[in-house]
Amino acid sequence: DAEMTRAVEYYSEQAFQCPQLLKTKMDVSEFLRDIETILFDCDLVLYRFPDPIPGATECVKSLIDNDKQVLFVTNNAASSRQQLRDKLTKILELGDSTLTEEMMVGSSYSCAQYLKQNVMGRRIFVIGSNGLCHELEREGFQILRCPDQEASMSRDELANYDFSSLHPVDAVVVGHDTAFHFQKLSIATVLLQRNPDALLVATNNDSFDLVGVDGRHIPGNGSIVQSVRLDQVLCVCVCRPTTVSLGRTDAVLLDRVRFTENGNQCRQAKHDAGRLDCVTARNRSFALPYCR
DSSP, X not given: OHHHHHHHHHHHTSXXXXXXXXXXXXXXXXXXXXXXXXXXXXXXXXXXXXXEOTXXXXXXXXXXXXXXXXXXXXSOOSSOHHHHXXXXXXXXXOOTTTSOGGGEEEHHHHHHHHHHHHOSSOEEEEEXXXXXXXXXXXXXXXXXXXXXXXXXXXXXHHHTOOOTTTOSOSEEEEOOOTTOOHHHHHHHHHHHHHOTTOEEXXXXXXXXXXXXXXXXXXXXXXHHHHXXXXXXXXXXXXXXXXXXXXXXXXXXXXXXXXXXXXXXXXXXXXXXXXXHHHHHHHHTTOOOOBBO
C-alpha cells in the first residue's frame, strides 16, 4: 500500500535494515522461527482507540500461545503498567490472565527505572499524570506536584510563592499533562534554577499525536518539554546535566528485552512500531528487525 511504499523508499536511504512486508502465513512463520521476543507499539499498531486493529487480538494471542515473549512498549507515560495492561486487555478483548504487568514497558516505567539508576536523592517534581507518579512512587520516590486547578501565576504571585515544601529537588520529570498550565511551568523553572544539579527528565519528546477520523494533531509531550527546556537553555544550562528524553526508542526501555523472563539473555527480538521517527532513532542503536 501507499504507506509501505513510502516506508520502503525512506529506509532505502538509511544505513539500517528496511522493514519487511510479510504477505502470507508461511512468510510470518518463517520470519518468526528464530525470534524469541516481539515488541509491539500500542497506539495505531494494536488499536486506534477505542477500536482494535483488525487481526491484532488473534496475532497477540497466537504469539503468546506459541511461547513467544511479547512486550508492549509505548511512549505514553499517562498510564502505569497495571493501567496499560487493563487497557490492552479490554480493547483486545483478551482473557484476564493473558497479559501480565511485566509485559508492559511504558515510558513511565522507563522513567522510574532511569531515575532509580541515576539519581541519588528521592525528591522528584513531576509534571504529568497519576500513572507516571504511581510508577515513581513504587520505586520509593517522593512526588512533588502543584495543583491542577491553579492555572495562572502573575509576577507578584511567583515572587511571593512559598517554595519551602518543594525545594530542594533531585530531578524534574516532564510527562504528558493535559492539565499543564503556566503555574506548573513557572514553578518547574524556578526549581531548575535553584537546583542546578537536578536532572531534567522527559518521558518522551513526541511533537504530536493523531486523534479523530480526520487525523487531528493533539500536542505531544515534546511541546511541554520545549517550554521547560527553553528556560533551561537560556538561563541555567551552564551547570545543568544534559536533559534526558526517554521513550520507546531509548536504551533504558529496550534494556528490558535483553533478557527473557527466566533471566536468560535474549538472542533475537522483533519490533512492530507505528512511527517512522521512533524506528529511526531506535535502529541507530539496536539491531532489531522491524515489521509493519
